[in-house]
C-alpha cells in the first residue's frame with residue numbers, strides 16, 4: 001500500500017447545461033476512517049466521485065488525492081481503488097478473467113486475483129460468466145477490482161446495493177479493516193441508515209452543495225430528543241418550557257411538542273410545577289430524520 005492520503009474536494013463544481021450537479025462543494029476525507037458520502041438521489045454524489053477519479057472534468061474547483069489530481073498520479077491503481085459501476089462488467093467474461101486482465105496494468109501477479117476473489121467471497125463463482133452473477137456478486141467483484149493494487153484510498157459508490165443482510169455485515173467488517181490499516185475509505189449512499197453502523201464520519205450533500213460534515217457522533221447529537229405532551233393547560237406547558245429552555249411547539253387540542261428534553265425531565269418538571277398532564281411520550285428524532293431535515297427531503301417520500 002502507498003502512504004495514506006487524504007481526499008480533498010476544493011470548491012468543486014460541475015454544471016451540465018443549466019443543471020448544477022455539483023455546486024461549489026468542499027470537504028475532506030481523512031485516512032484511517034470510513035467516511036459516508038451521503039445525499040438523496042440526484043444530489044451529485046456520483047458526479048463528485050467521477051470528478052475525483054478524473055472521469056469528468058470539473059467546471060471549476062479541484063479534487064485531490066493527497067495533493068495530486070487523480071490524472072496526475074504516478075501509480076493510480078496502487079493509490080486509489082474505486083468501484084463506481086458494478087454493472088459495467090462484460091457479461092461474457094468470468095470474474096477471474098476481469099481481474100486477470102486488469103492485473104498487469106496494476107502490476108500484480110495472478111495469485112493476487114485469486115486471493116482477492118477469495119476475500120470477497122467469490123472463490124466458488126470466479127470461473128462463471130459475470131452475466132450470470134447477481135447484483136450482490138457484481139458488487140463483490142467490483143470491490144475485488146478496486147482492491148487489486150492494495151490502494152491507500154478506497155472509493156465505493158453505493159457498495160451495499162444488492163447485498164443481502166449478511167453481505168452488508170461482511171462489507172462493514174471489510175471497510176472497518178481497511179480503515180484500521182490506515183486506508184482512506186469513502187463510501188457513498190443515499191440512505192443514512194444503510195451506513196450508520198459502518199461510518200466514522202459523514203459528509204452530506206443536497207442539490208450539489210454541502211449541507212453537513214462531521215463525525216457520526218456529532219451528527220447523532222443533532223438528533224436531539226423530543227417529547228409530546230398533552231395537557232388541559234398547554235399554555236402552562238409552554239411557560240414551563242421557556243423556564244427550562246426547551247423549545248416548545250404548540251400543536252392543536254392541548255398538544256405541545258417539546259424539543260431538547262426527554263419524558264422523564266418533562267414529567268418531573270411538570271409535577272413540580274403542579275401542571276396536569278394527560279399524555280407524556282418520548283418521540284425522539286432519529287438519525288434518519290436529521291438526515292431528511294438536512295437534505296430537505298419530505299418524510300413521506302422515504303421508502304421503508
Ligand SMILES: Nc1ncnc2c1ncn2[C@@H]1O[C@H](COP(=O)(O)OP(=O)(O)OP(=O)(O)O)[C@@H](O)[C@H]1O
Nearest residue numbers: 016019021039040041042043044045046047048190
Ligand atoms: N452526464 C450528465 N448530463 C446531464 N446531467 C447529468 C449528467 N450526470 C448527472 N447529471 C445530473 O446531475 C445531477 C446529479 O447526479 P448524480 O448522479 O451525481 O447524483 P447522485 O447523488 O449520484 O444520485 P443517485 O443517488 O441517484 O445516484 C442530477 O440532476 C443528474 O440528472
